[in-house]
Amino acid sequence: xxxxxxxxxxxxxxxxxxxxxxxxxxxxxxxxxxxxxxxxxxxxxxxxxxxxxxxxxxxxxxxxxxxxxxxxxxxxxxxxxxxxxxxxxxxxxxxxxxxxxxxxxxxxxxxxxxxxxxxxxxxxxxxxxxxxxxxxxxxxxxxxxxxxxxxxxxxxxxxxxxxxxxxxxxxxxxxxxxxxxxxxxxxxxxxxxxxxxxxxxxxxxxxxxxxxxxxxxxxxxxxxxxxxxxxxxxxxxxxxxxxxxxxxxxxxxxxxxxxxxxxxxxxxxxxxxxxxxxxxxxxxxxxxxxxxxxxxxxxxxxxxxxxxxxxxxxxxxxxxxxxxxxxxxxxxxxxxxxxxxxxxxxxxxxxxxxxxxxxxxxxxxxxxxxxxxxxxxxxxxxxxxxxxxxxxxxxxxxxxxxxxxxxxxxxxxxxxxxxxxxxxxxxxxxxxxxxxxxxxxxxxxxxxxxxxxxxxxxxxxxxxxxxxxxxxxxxxxxxxxxxxxxxxxxxxxxxxx
Ligand code: FCB
Numbered sequence: 186x187x188x189x190x191x192x193x194x195x196x197x198x199x200x201x202x203x204x205x206x207x208x209x210x211x212x213x214x215x216x217x218x219x220x221x222x223x224x225x226x227x228x229x230x231x232x233x234x235x236x237x238x239x240x241x242x243x244x245x246x247x248x249x250x251x252x253x254x255x256x257x258x259x260x261x262x263x264x265x266x267x268x269x270x271x272x273x274x275x276x277x278x279x280x281x282x283x284x285x286x287x288x289x290x291x292x293x294x295x296x297x298x299x300x301x302x303x304x305x306x307x308x309x310x311x312x313x314x315x316x317x318x319x320x321x322x323x324x325x326x327x328x329x330x331x332x333x334x335x336x337x338x339x340x341x342x343x344x345x346x347x348x349x350x351x352x353x354x355x356x357x358x359x360x361x362x363x364x365x366x367x368x369x370x371x372x373x374x375x376x377x378x379x380x381x382x383x384x385x386x387x388x389x390x391x392x393x394x395x396x397x398x399x400x401x402x403x404x405x406x407x408x409x410x411x412x413x414x415x416x417x418x419x420x421x422x423x424x425x426x427x428x429x430x431x432x433x434x435x436x437x438x439x440x441x442x443x444x445x446x447x448x449x450x451x452x453x454x455x456x457x458x459x460x461x462x463x464x465x466x467x468x469x470x471x472x473x474x475x476x477x478x479x480x481x482x483x484x485x486x487x488x489x490x491x492x493x494x495x496x497x498x499x500x501x502x503x504x505x506x507x508x509x510x511x512x513x514x515x516x517x518x519x520x521x522x523x524x525x526x527x528x529x530x531x532x533x534x535x536x537x538x539x540x541x542x543x544x545x546x547x548x549x550x551x552x553x554x555x556x557x558x559x560x561x562x563x564x565x566x567x568x569x570x571x572x573x574x575x576x577x578x579x580x581x582x583x584x585x586x587x588x589x590x591x592x593x594x595x596x597x598x599x600x601x602x603x604x605x606x607x608x609x610x611x612x613x614x615x616x617x618x619x620x621x622x623x624x625x626x627x628x629x630x631x632x633x634x635x636x637x638x639x640x641x642x643x644x645x646x647x648x649x650x651x652x653x654x655x656x657x658x659x660x661x662x663x664x665x666x667x668x669x670x671x672x673x674x675x676x677x678x679x680x681x682x
Contacts, residue, residue: 231466231540231552234566236619242678243618250353250628251674252314253307253635253651254589255296256360256404260638261320262292267335270326272362273372273413277420288644294636295659297339304346306652306661307635310671314353316588316631317343318360318404321385328364329381337392344396355399355588355631357459358386358443359436361409361420361641368421373432374414376517383442390450399629400456401534401588402443406436407461407486415507418642426509430500434517437489441525455531459588460486464540464567464574466552471545477505478543491579493527504547532628533575533582536589537613540567556592556609558647563592565612572620572627584626587617591633591649599637599648599664606651606666614679632670636661 258274278289296303307315321328323336340356347354359382367378386402403409413419415429423429440458447456462483467475480498485507488496495518500511539562542550553562568590575582592609594600610632621627637650645656651667654660673679 231464231564231566231570236566238612238615238681240681242676242680243615243622244678245618245621246628247677248628249630249677250314250586251670251677252312252316252353252355252629252631253670254316254355254631254633255294255635255638256318256357257320257323258290258293258318258360258362258639259634259641260294260296260317260636262290262295263297264290266297267323267339268326268333269320269336270322270328270333271365272320272322273365273368273420274362276365276368277422283422284642284644286644286646288639290639292656292659293639294654296636299659300343301346303636303661304343304350304352306663307352308350310663310667311674312352312671313674314355314399314629314631315347315635316355316357316399316401318357318362319389320362321359321382322362322364324388325364325381325385328367329384332388337388340389341392344393344398348396353399354396355401355586355629356389356393357401357404357588358382358389359402359439360404361413363421372414372421372423373409373435374423374428375431376435376438379435379439379442382439383446386443387446387450390447390452394450394452396453398454399532399586400447400452400454401459402440402456403436404459405461405536406433406440406458407482409436426507427513430507430509430514431517433485434514434522437486437526438522440490441522441528444528444530445525457530457532457534457583457586458490459534459536460490461536461538461589462487462571462575463538464564464570466540466542466550468542468544468550471504471543474503474505474543474545474547477501477503478541478547479505481505481507482541487575487579489523489526490530490533491527491581493523495523504545505543506547529581530583532584532586534586534588535571535575536633537568537571537587538590538592540564556605557595558593558643561592563609565609565616568613569616569620572617572625573623576620576625582626584628586629586631587627588629588631589633590630591651593640594648597646597648599650599653601653601662601664603664603666606664607669610666610670610673611679611682614673615681618679 410432414432415426417424465479480496484496485499542552553564637648637654640647653662
């Protein structure tokens with residue numbers, strides 16, 4: 186499979202995950218260039234390097250934190266327990282045809298009920314930290330107004346369970362499960378949601394004020410904006426790029442207001458946002474398009490957060506840009522917004538899955554073979570490039586963490602023997618260690634995911650866990666990669682093959 190066109194006939198852009206997931210399916214619709222393996226040799230790639238992993242293990246700094254990650258909707262199940270409200274993902278998953286296998290958030294990996302044995306398993310594997318997310322509709326069921334103490338109690342127990350076991354909590358406040366009543370009022374496309382998020386965040390900061398946690402405000406604002414609002418493959422499936430861009434600004438502002446609330450509460454621990462970033466490679470002659478796509482995919486998020494300004498290049502009608510009305514976007518940005526968005530954070534969380542390629546016409550290219558998730562072009566060295574680039578380009582960069590990194594199993598059943606995942610994790614950790622050796626301040630790493638789980642539109646058909654879940658019995662079995670990862674954690678180093 187090769188060339189993936191990013192435009193639809195009206196000239197509107199659709200989100201990367203949407204287009205890339207559909208992949209060659211769009212060829213059948215006449216929207217994409219032909220898929221042919223032979224073309225790969227003619228496609229561009231990054232500048233080749235001469236780096237090879239050294240024969241001795243690559244060490245991570247003393248105190249480096251190793252964990253694995255999940256999110257509430259993907260693992261919890263129990264979607265009506267203890268007063269939980271309805272989220273946009275409950276609504277979306279219930280609509281016929283939205284999820285490949287028709288699955289919903291229930292029971293997922295049943296972690297709402299099985300959290301204690303899951304934490305025990307983390308201890309058995311020698312992990313040091315767990316990144317999970319709080320379901321906003323458990324804590325504020327209607328999205329605003331009444332707080333549900335039972336929801337807070339659940340997360341307090343989970344956090345205490347982690348601390349009792351010597352595990353560090355990394356807590357994401359928003360991993361895509363917006364309370365449905367807020368969506369009914371416009372969701373992330375409207376400014377009101379910003380304040381509702383800040384109120385909910387303050388409730389959680391207060392409830393866990395004494396805990397030395399890593400807090401992540403928003404998970405991948407790009408995916409929500411581009412796949413859920415500009416596109417239709419994720420909830421709430423709006424399909425309007427202007428709404429998508431409004432969702433970008435409002436999520437970033439919500440992050441800024443949450444940081445403000447965190448400082449006001451005087452919470453312990455550290456706080457930042459989680460961005461999915463990817464190097465963009467241009468075909469010969471496509472340098473300008475690549476720079477514009479980089480602005481749309483990376484700098485649209487990084488620059489406001491770290492420089493207090495939106496990049497000029499991201500929005501427009503040239504190849505690589507988001508083809509929307511720049512004036513409409515600018516009108517959303519009120520005085521004070523960029524100062525709030527760029528308030529200093531304690532960390533920046535990078536989620537790294539792969540890279541993108543583009544030609545001079547704005548056609549997305551496949552420059553590396555994808556994983557079984559067709560949107561994921563695997564290139565470990567891109568992680569090194571991104572970490573170094575962040576360090577070089579942003580003078581006020583806070584310490585970095587990698588909050589997600591992983592690949593799915595080759596088939597829907599999942600593999601206990603998963604050499605592909607071991608190879609993926611090893612090569613990416615080598616590149617992370619290489620960046621650290623060159624001065625990148627990287628503090629934590631979370632493999633995605635701890636468990637096989639509900640992978641959004643792919644449902645239960647795509648398994649990303651280092652631990653296999655038998656969905657009939659909910660039995661957990663660590664995969665070979667989990668055992669291997671356990672060795673990395675113990676050694677605080679990644680060995681060559
Ligand atoms: C990321 C999401 C995470 C999971 C992985 C595979 O974009 O944050 O929930 O779906 O992709």
